[in-house]
Amino acid sequence: MAAITLNILKPSVNNLTVRIFVRAAELDFEEQDVWGKTTSPEYLEKYPAHLTPMIEEEGLPKGTLGESCAIMAYLCNKHGLEEFYPTDPGKRAMVDNAMFYLIGTFYPLLTRATYPALGFPQYPGEVGTSAADDAMKATAQQDAEAALGQFFCGPAATDAAADDDGVVARILGGLHWVPTGVQPSNRPGMIGVVASNLATGSAVT
């Protein structure tokens, strides 16, 4: 068994960055195509954000790690890949600049420009999954619209959710509460709520 299991979706450009990186770095890895499986109970247990790329590796505190740039940074740190991720603060900042620009600025614009043509859902109910059919997208959109305003009103609201039956997932850099009763098929809608609130500037704690 390889040291790193890289969970991927083949058409994805986020995935492609890590797939090229592990080859260029000559790391010991194997790929697992999880098309249509990212919302399965097994995958959700490993990585509740149900996204790819995601690696499984022994040195990680929870055994798994998502986000393309976080994965590449971690593997560079672990294997001392100075040529890809320099330790000199200035040189590293240039790499971070490119990575944060990609994740925080460019990619959201790219998805908004291309998702409608690809038939993926947009706000509310954004963030598709390879398991999503039209019915799931419609449900996700309805859930997101119904839930708008319920989840993100500031610290008091999230404390209340914690006292209720919430579980927390860290998504899009904010803390995001998902009621335990929410089924995986509805989660894209919940993520859409976060995205909508971020987009409209509502408080997220």
Ligand SMILES: N[C@@H](CCC(=O)N[C@@H](CS)C(=O)NCC(=O)O)C(=O)O
């Ligand atoms: N910012 C994340 C984006 C991850 C992401 O959106 N992954 C999509 C593919 S592009 C995904 O796995 N979606 C779940 C699915 O389609 O089942 C990264 O760079 O890794």
